[in-house]
Amino acid sequence: MDLVEKVRSKLRLNQEEGEALYDLDLYTLGELADEIRTEKFGKKSYFNINRHINPTNVCADVCKFCAYSATRKNPNQYTLSHEQILEIATNSIEKGAKELHIVSAHNPKDGVDWYMGAFRKIRAKFPDVHIKSMTAAEVDFITREYGHSYDEVLDMMIENGVDSMPGGGAEIFDEGVREYLCKGKVTSEQWLDIHEKWHNRGKESNATMLFGHIETRAHRIDHMIRLRNLQDRTGGFNAFIPLVYQKENNYMKNCNFPSGQEVLKTYAIARIMLDNIPNIKAYWATSTINLALIAQEFGANDLDGTIEKEAIQSAAGAASANGMELDDFIDLIKNSGFTPVERDSLYNELKVYA
Numbered sequence: 240m241d242l243v244e245k246v247r248s249k250l251r252l253n254q255e256e257g258e259a260l261y262d263l264d265l266y267t268l269g270e271l272a273d274e275i276r277t278e279k280f281g282k283k284s285y286f287n288i289n290r291h292i293n294p295t296n297v298c299a300d301v302c303k304f305c306a307y308s309a310t311r312k313n314p315n316q317y318t319l320s321h322e323q324i325l326e327i328a329t330n331s332i333e334k335g336a337k338e339l340h341i342v343s344a345h346n347p348k349d350g351v352d353w354y355m356g357a358f359r360k361i362r363a364k365f366p367d368v369h370i371k372s373m374t375a376a377e378v379d380f381i382t383r384e385y386g387h388s389y390d391e392v393l394d395m396m397i398e399n400g401v402d403s404m405p406g407g408g409a410e411i412f413d414e415g416v417r418e419y420l421c422k423g424k425v426t427s428e429q430w431l432d433i434h435e436k437w438h439n440r441g442k443e444s445n446a447t448m449l450f451g452h453i454e455t456r457a458h459r460i461d462h463m464i465r466l467r468n469l470q471d472r473t474g475g476f477n478a479f480i481p482l483v484y485q486k487e488n489n490y491m492k493n494c495n496f497p498s499g500q501e502v503l504k505t506y507a508i509a510r511i512m513l514d515n516i517p518n519i520k521a522y523w524a525t526s527t528i529n530l531a532l533i534a535q536e537f538g539a540n541d542l543d544g545t546i547e548k549e550a551i552q553s554a555a556g557a558a559s560a561n562g563m564e565l566d567d568f569i570d571l572i573k574n575s576g577f578t579p580v581e582r583d584s585l586y587n588e589l590k591v592y593a
């Protein structure tokens with residue numbers, strides 16, 4: 240059976256077959272991914288009204304791709320107080336945000352209670368807002384820095400009001416590439432272990448993949464297969480988010496910056512390979528909004544959200560610092576031929592903009 244037939248027969252692809260998908264032409268791949276997307280979601284494209292908050296850029300880890308953390312290239316350190324975090328949350332929630340996506344650098348100056356205290360205060364004031372916070376890299380950092388186990392940190396997160404975990408910190412699971420990208424940070428095995436423990440608590444999370452730097456196509460397929468294996472066991476991943484590497488203001492040179500075609504192929508292949516992860520998110524902050532809209536025809540069914548403020552990708556050159564106005568976002572999705580559907584953080588539909 241040839242590869243195209245195998246995909247159409249919904250048979251699972253292995254590493255070698257995943258790599259071979261890249262050799263198909265873009266239109267064939269797009270068609271295959273779109274058939275799967277359309278069967279699952281029709282013309283619906285999901286988004287949420289969210290606010291990204293990045294409470295500190297002081298970081299004990301050194302990732303070569305990062306332009307956000309305070310370093311020689313970015314000497315402007317900051318750490319928000321709980322009051323400042325609460326003020327940002329209050330403003331955004333008053334304007335309609337339903338999700339707070341809170342991601343910090345790994346700040347050795349703050350104790351566990353700085354993290355947990357912030358969640359506790361937000362939860363006390365806003366019982367209904369969805370708190371998506373603590374990448375597996377942050378969980379791992381806290382255990383290393385403050386002597387807790389993964390189980391203790393995950394339980395503390397739940398006690399203090401965290402609802403779901405974002406997909407950050409996954410980067411590329413291949414150990415060789417990881418050693419170059421972010422030596423010393425959470426390992427691939429630990430990243431997967433933390434998500435498995437979180438899922439085993441009945442909680443959901445996302446998974447990212449940072450691509451378009453020094454990794455090969457084979458590394459991307461390997462990354463997807465490792466996620467697919469965990470998802471077979473837990474079913475806890477909501478969305479897979481390929482993050483397109485942004486190349487400004489960091490310490491990584493000589494990268495294979497991907498063409499638009501390569502990015503679209505990667506979305507389409509994610510849709511085909513990840514037969515057990517329901518949502519493929521084209522995170523417009525890294526793909527650009529134009530490519531994210533096209534990605535809707537290449538397997539992606541989710542565009543993240545309005546974001547409001549974004550510090551990590553925009554520090555590295557992305558045009559996402561000020562998010563997107565809700566009306567513009569809805570118009571763009573409509574004008575691209577899809578039906579915008581506002582969702583909550585766990586993908587329950589809230590409003591269809593027919």
Ligand code: V47
Binds near residue numbers: 483555
């Ligand atoms: O893990 C850092 C990435 C991630 C760069 O779960 C970069 O819904 C591109 O995980 N170029 C954090 N990316 C952001 C993240 C995320 C984003 C949107 C939605 C969700 C979700 C999660 O940002 C890090 C890292 O891979 N990142 N630097 C860069 N130069």
